[in-house]
Amino acid sequence: MAKIVHKFTRNVPHWQPRVTPVNLEEATEAQLEALQVTPSNTKVSDYVLTLAHDVESLKVRSPLFIASMYDKGGLGRAGREIGALAASMVNRCVYCAAVHAARHAQLEKSTELTDKLFEKGADADLDPRDRAIFDFARKLSDCPSQADADDMQALRDAGLNEDENLDLSLSASLFGWANRLMHVLGDPVRTEVDA
16 A cells, blocks of 8 residues: 655655656667666666656756756755755655755765754754755745845855855756656655555
């Protein structure tokens, strides 16, 4: 028996697509070509295989995802994960929130930040840098015009430069889009075995 997950956690649920993912053994040449640019070299996720139904979009999405989350320079990986986590929390995407919280905890070798965010949300007691990053990404995700000049100044005051601010904007924006795709295309579920 599976149930849809509604609570934020670092325990990544299974994502159950509503559309049958592309079967790699039956994929067209164009689909296989688009799938070669995914970030995973061990397994292609059901999400990416679902996106493979739209080859042209996937060919753009995967390089954009890789550039926004993994490019060298600019904001470090942990900061980008906070931006993606903030967007996912605003959008109530428990799957993406779990993935980015787990990645942040792994990168920082600590669950302290994600524990605080999952317990207290926007009211969590964060250090000034993490607070500025989370608040900007949260406001940008909730309503872009809420992220104003004061928020940009808070980022600068926390030590972020313009390249880092751009990377933060890209990670939050990318996951605003990705969260909505995941909501439309499937649901995060746990089986009784996972619970």
